[in-house]
Amino acid sequence: MRNILVVEDSPLVLKILEHLFRQEPELEPLFCASLGEAQVLLETSSALFFAAIVDLNLPDAPNGEIVDLVLQYSLPCIVLSGSYDEHRRDELLLKGVVDYVLKESQHSYEYAFRLLHRLESNSHVKILVAEDSEATRHFIRRVLTPHLYQIIDACDGDEALRILQEQPDIDLFLVDHSMPGLSGFELVKLLRQKMKRHEMIILGLSADAKGSLSAMFIKHGADDFLRKPFCPEELNCRVMSCLERRDMLHALKQAALFDSLTGLYNRRAFYEQGVEMMRQAQKSKQNLSVAMIDLDHFKVINDEHGHASGDAALVQFARTLRKTFPDSLLGRLGGEEFALVSQLDGDTVGKCLELLRRQCAALKYASGAPPLGFSAGIYHGAPDDLESLLHLADMRLYQAKHSGRGRSVATSQVD
Known part of the structure; x- marks a missing residue:
């Protein structure tokens, strides 16, 4: 939970902000209508606040x-203002505010909340600024620091390359076109x-007036380009926009790989990872175990206790499965069907599944719902073809289902 100090005297603006905060359970606002009220709160409790949204013009x-x-x-500090003054905006940004937001529309207030969310993640963002002008480096640091980024300086290309080699977790690289050493x-x-x-x-930087320079930077791999001199607001917007695009791509990649409900690999990603795991095991001549797992009587849970209970059962089962097999490849193949590929031998996988079964029986996933159980089929052998091994495990799962459920059936190549 993040406490946000809100200093605003307009009833209309307060109503809008209250509505937006109700949609943000992780943000807790404390409202003040004057400088005097805010002063008392900050003198007594400043350490409790994560950030502030303030009206630029208050009665006192x-x-x-x-x-x-x-x-x-x-x-x-995020500033709200009812009127636009470019000189005042630049003055405030250089003073150290996060941003200067006009009270124009719903979008303006939503943008202020975007800033709050970015502040939460920015403390983990590392930015390297490679610029031979000390004045420009100081200007960039002054503009970006209020956003809580981790900022590292380099005075030339060679120093920047050394830092990048030492710190491969740099998220964003602001680089001047013309520097001593490596350009x-x-x-x-x-x-x-x-x-x-x-x-x-x-992000490329240059004071060169040639329009072709920005195109050259981007064609050779830069994500964006800023021509010097630039205003503080432009720098902030470009940096935030690039980071948001990266986060969106990361989210799309996550969605393509992981099941949205359980967080396990989805069918496609499970097969891709499984094939690679088979390839590595073949190189090292190591046998693998595969298992197919199916929750018992799952339709009854959905029909009699609701799909929300079914979802809760799937989430808790996946969480417990992950704890039981922390080093195995796990996936939800669809519905209540799960699979794993493990370097553990078949007997050990069987014992772990029995432990998992006892843990699942004790899970409280929904009021009045029956204990959670599952059936499993296990196959242990040479890493030949993933599809074939899963089929062999699925045949054992079929046997487990038809012999009473709530059990595991295992076999191996020597059986």
């Missing part, structure tokens, strides 16, 4: 005094030979 603070107060306590352009070409776009974002 008509000239933005609330901003200075909030910044005294090192709180990230920014050469760095981009070199980095893109080794790192894909989703691994690191690159």
